[in-house]
Amino acid sequence: MPDPLIRMRGITKRFPGVIALDGVDFTLQPGEVHALMGENGAGKSTLVKVLTGAEAFEEGKIFLGGSDTPIVNHSPQEAQTRGISTVYQEVNLCPNLSVAENLFVGRQPRRLAFVRWGEIRRRARSIMADIGVGIDVEKPLESYSIAVQQMVAIGRAIDMAAQVLILDEPTSSLNESEVRTLFELVRRLKGQGLGIVFITHFLEQVYEVCDRITVLRNGRLAGEYAIETLPRKDLVAAMLGRAFDDLAEIRVAGAAPTATTVPTVSARGLGVHGGVKPFDLNIYPGEVYGLAGLLGSGRTEVARAVYGADSHDTGTLAVKGKPIACSPRDSLKAGLAFCPESRKDEGCVAELTVRENIVLAEQTKRGAFRLIPRDEQEAIAGKYADLLQIKTASLETPIKQLSGGNQQKVILARWLATQPDFLILDEPTRGIDIGTKTEIQKLCVQLAAAGMSVLFISSEIDEMLRTCGRIGVMRDLAKVGELSGDELSSSAVMAQIAGGRHDEA
Amino acid sequence: MTRLRALTRHRLFFPLVCLLLVLLLNVVVTVATTGSPGPFFQISLTNGALNGPLVTILNRSSELVILAVGMTIVVSCSAGTDISVGAVMALSGAVSIWLLGFGELKDNGYHVESYVVPYAVGLLAAVAVGALCGAWNGFLVSKLKIQPMVATLVLYTGGRGIAKVVADGQIDKVDVASYKWLGNFIQDADGHNLMPIPTAIFIAAAVVAVTAVVLRRTALGMNIQAVGINNKASRLVGLRSNRIVLVAYIFCGACAAIAGIIATSRIGGIDANNCGKMLELDAILAVALGGNSLAGGKFSLSGSVIGAVTIQALTTVLYSINVSADQLPLFKAIAVIVIVVLQSPDLKPLLQRAGGVFRRLALSAKRAGGPA
Ligand SMILES: Nc1ncnc2c1ncn2[C@@H]1O[C@H](COP(=O)(O)OP(=O)(O)OP(=O)(O)O)[C@@H](O)[C@H]1O
Numbered sequence: 110m111p112d113p114l115i116r117m118r119g120i121t122k123r124f125p126g127v128i129a130l131d132g133v134d135f136t137l138q139p140g141e142v143h144a145l146m147g148e149n150g151a152g153k154s155t156l157v158k159v160l161t162g163a164e165a166f167e168e169g170k171i172f173l174g175g176s177d178t179p180i181v182n183h184s185p186q187e188a189q190t191r192g193i194s195t196v197y198q199e200v201n202l203c204p205n206l207s208v209a210e211n212l213f214v215g216r217q218p219r220r221l222a223f224v225r226w227g228e229i230r231r232r233a234r235s236i237m238a239d240i241g242v243g244i245d246v247e248k249p250l251e252s253y254s255i256a257v258q259q260m261v262a263i264g265r266a267i268d269m270a271a272q273v274l275i276l277d278e279p280t281s282s283l284n285e286s287e288v289r290t291l292f293e294l295v296r297r298l299k300g301q302g303l304g305i306v307f308i309t310h311f312l313e314q315v316y317e318v319c320d321r322i323t324v325l326r327n328g329r330l331a332g333e334y335a336i337e338t339l340p341r342k343d344l345v346a347a348m349l350g351r352a353f354d355d356l357a358e359i360r361v362a363g364a365a366p367t368a369t370t371v372p373t374v375s376a377r378g379l380g381v382h383g384g385v386k387p388f389d390l391n392i393y394p395g396e397v398y399g400l401a402g403l404l405g406s407g408r409t410e411v412a413r414a415v416y417g418a419d420s421h422d423t424g425t426l427a428v429k430g431k432p433i434a435c436s437p438r439d440s441l442k443a444g445l446a447f448c449p450e451s452r453k454d455e456g457c458v459a460e461l462t463v464r465e466n467i468v469l470a471e472q473t474k475r476g477a478f479r480l481i482p483r484d485e486q487e488a489i490a491g492k493y494a495d496l497l498q499i500k501t502a503s504l505e506t507p508i509k510q511l512s513g514g515n516q517q518k519v520i521l522a523r524w525l526a527t528q529p530d531f532l533i534l535d536e537p538t539r540g541i542d543i544g545t546k547t548e549i550q551k552l553c554v555q556l557a558a559a560g561m562s563v564l565f566i567s568s569e570i571d572e573m574l575r576t577c578g579r580i581g582v583m584r585d586l587a588k589v590g591e592l593s594g595d596e597l598s599s600s601a602v603m604a605q606i607a608g609g610r611h612d613e614a
Numbered sequence: 615m616t617r618l619r620a621l622t623r624h625r626l627f628f629p630l631v632c633l634l635l636v637l638l639l640n641v642v643v644t645v646a647t648t649g650s651p652g653p654f655f656q657i658s659l660t661n662g663a664l665n666g667p668l669v670t671i672l673n674r675s676s677e678l679v680i681l682a683v684g685m686t687i688v689v690s691c692s693a694g695t696d697i698s699v700g701a702v703m704a705l706s707g708a709v710s711i712w713l714l715g716f717g718e719l720k721d722n723g724y725h726v727e728s729y730v731v732p733y734a735v736g737l738l739a740a741v742a743v744g745a746l747c748g749a750w751n752g753f754l755v756s757k758l759k760i761q762p763m764v765a766t767l768v769l770y771t772g773g774r775g776i777a778k779v780v781a782d783g784q785i786d787k788v789d790v791a792s793y794k795w796l797g798n799f800i801q802d803a804d805g806h807n808l809m810p811i812p813t814a815i816f817i818a819a820a821v822v823a824v825t826a827v828v829l830r831r832t833a834l835g836m837n838i839q840a841v842g843i844n845n846k847a848s849r850l851v852g853l854r855s856n857r858i859v860l861v862a863y864i865f866c867g868a869c870a871a872i873a874g875i876i877a878t879s880r881i882g883g884i885d886a887n888n889c890g891k892m893l894e895l896d897a898i899l900a901v902a903l904g905g906n907s908l909a910g911g912k913f914s915l916s917g918s919v920i921g922a923v924t925i926q927a928l929t930t931v932l933y934s935i936n937v938s939a940d941q942l943p944l945f946k947a948i949a950v951i952v953i954v955v956l957q958s959p960d961l962k963p964l965l966q967r968a969g970g971v972f973r974r975l976a977l978s979a980k981r982a983g984g985p986a
């Protein structure tokens with residue numbers, strides 16, 4: 110057997126108030142795709158950061174190849190020189206630089222002292238073509254969707270990877286075809302003898318590309334397995350530390366809306382110039398309504414237009430029968446809530462504490478001069494931290510110190526805390542572990558049963574089928590259909606998304 | 615050990631250390647010039663007024679403390695600085711004196727011998743002018759999205775000019791005794807001090823206290839920080855960031871006006887060329903010294919106050935070793951560089967790496983020298 114690429118032994122890393130890693134071992138062989146699994150806050154990202162020098166660690170040793178001298182990377186750049194290249198969970202590129210510049214930042218090809226821009230553009234185009242994203246590499250990165258930004262980060266890392274490629278939840282905002290392209294690339298690199306570390310909460314993807322699995326639980330090593338020896342339900346049990354059926358039926362058949370019921374939200378011909386085309390939408394009390402479609406199909410645009418995050422140019426919008434002005438502030442006061450898809454961009458207020466982040470929307474709803482008393486704030490934050498199992502050292506921890514999935518839970522808590530009549534969830538379970546994901550799905554169903562209306566957007570059709578009573582389908586920025594009752598099946602939704610059989614009249 | 619570490623991690627640790635260092639410097643200079651540290655700590659009561667270096671530092675720092683309070687809020691929510699505060703001090707001071715001597719100023723040789731309009735109206739006018747200037751800055755920043763530094767450059771250059779026009783290019787004097795109360799001591803009709811503590815200290819304390827209470831009793835503090843940290847997220851939770859930024863600049867302008875009132879009262883008149891000159895830089899420095907990031911977001915009001923006092927203490931010690939007013943900025947610039955470098959998040963890894971290189975060098979030197 111060849112020497113392993115990386116051996117991490119007894120790694121311990123503490124943050125104030127938490128032990129993120131407690132004597133963890135990790136081994137990466139050449140030519141393998143190694144899944145790193147665990148609940149939110151288990152320590153996956155921290156293990157990666159320790160390896161690449163993005164974070165320092167207290168105890169343990171890291172060996173490369175067959176060498177017996179431990180090494181320490183002091184910075185990701187140093188790790189890069191050792192052939193380890195990484196895509197971190199939070200894409201950390203420069204939004205205002207062009208795609209090409211982002212691909213070559215810090216490693217611009219030069220002749221004498223001059224950066225060779227022509228060369229950069231040419232190579233950038235070929236990198237993006239390689240990963241199947243045909244975009245203008247001279248446009249600023251911020252003009253593209255999160256999915257494309259994520260692909261750019263992946264492209265950069267793959268281009269630099271010499272021995273080890275680390276992907277921390279790279280697929281969280283990618284659609285199926287992008288995931289497929291990525292996996293082809295991963296297999297190719299694996300064939301070239303690279304070792305690949307793959308972190309995800311999508312179990313299917315693990316079984317699709319990975320060879321070995323290392324499971325972390327609460328900062329400790331729960332076990333290392335060959336993929337064949339660990340069926341899905343055992344993997345879930347290893348991550349959670351208990352048996353758990355994440356696929357159990359949770360949907361309760363709600364009462365079908367009658368003609369006389371006043372919809373919670375009713376949109377007539379709502380449209381945005383250059384954005385989503387005019388659509389009708391009626392969502393009734395007590396239902397979970399799903400919006401399916403590919404990335405860029407207009408799902409998010411519908412949600413934003415309904416909440417008033419983007420102003421609409423045509424049509425009308427009514428909440429409980431009353432017309433409503435179009436701004437987030439008015440929507441919030443009218444009982445709407447909108448949990449956006451990009452938690453870093455539009456969710457987290459990084460330096461504020463978990464408590465402040467949770468009460469922020471409710472506080473604004475009540476008005477800046479009616480401060481929620483401190484103990485009530487703590488009660489609200491505490492309640493949702495328990496409900497959503499938010500793992501944090503304390504409620505006074507800045508949100509930026511939480512793991513990615515736990516940040517997502519805090520943002521979700523922020524909107525639940527406003528006790529809305531109409532809750533819009535755009536990819537609410539992105540980056541959330543399998544146990545909590547089911548809890549959130551259950552919560553949606555429960556809230557609806559209690560009379561709330563929920564608009565649920567997700568790239569995972571299974572997740573929507575489990576929670577939604579009706580599903581609207583989006584394609585090319587237009588609403589092309591609606592399915593309910595017996596029509597709801599994975600194949601029917603897929604067919605509509607693709608625009609095959611059920612083509613609109 | 616852990617408690618010590620917790621102490622050093624505290625937000626105010628660094629600002630307080632700076633303040634203590636500068637005070638220590640003062641003591642050293644006092645020892646060098648008088649042979650004992652005693653005089654620096656001496657506080658005497660003469661003619662019903664407290665005197666002594668410490669009282670002077672506190673008194674002289676009043677304007678800066680007030681400016682720093684306004685600047686802190688502006689920096690937090692707009693991630694930029696208001697460089698017009700010095701000019702706004704001069705402008706609001708000039709307008710208030712012009713109003714107090716309304717129509718008679720020129721005839722009296724630019725002296726106000728008695729108030730033409732009530733004193734209170736003059737004060738309110740100053741604050742209104744400051745707020746108006748702030749509203750202009752805030753409009754440029756929040757509505758037109760002009761970079762704060764550039765937006766406030768307009769009044770930085772223009773404000774003083776307008777002040778000179780208002781003052782007719784003269785140094786206007788106010789000869790009414792009560793006019794000097796705010797910048798000195800409150801006195802009775804015979805000129806006896808009624809209050810042993812300089813009035814400016816009270817005003818500064820009041821501005822700090824009112825601001826702190828408002829921030830604590832409302833959600834404004836959290837909202838200002840939220841807007842400064844993540845504008846998009848703030849919009850979604852229903853915060854009107856434009857309005858918050860506008861109000862912050864208005865508040866900062868009003869603070870500048872209050873500082874202007876104290877400054878004009880101190881000298882009993884307005885010298886539009888020199889009133890508040892260079893104070894904008896001191897105010898920004900005070901915010902940074904207080905451990906606040908100039909990139910906006912989280913802020914600590916008490917940090918800024920400590921920063922302001924530190925700068926005044928630094929000015930005092932520099933003057934006492936006969937650094938001239940012209941050279942003063944150079945020394946402050948050095949202080950700025952040191953602070954900015956110490957606060958840089960990149961410093962720690964840099965030091966670590968430097969340490970690593972050093973260790974490696976030492977190691978190879980040992981190896982090279984060893985077995986040979
Ligand atoms: N900078 C930090 N400061 C303090 N605590 C931190 C910091 N970064 C991570 N932690 C803590 O370390 C623990 C592990 O976090 P980590 O990000 O490694 O989790 P993860 O397994 O990647 O979770 P997720 O699936 O949510 O991404 C968490 O409890 C987190 O709160």
Ligand SMILES: [Mg+2]
Nearest residue numbers: 154198512513
């Ligand atoms: Mg993570």
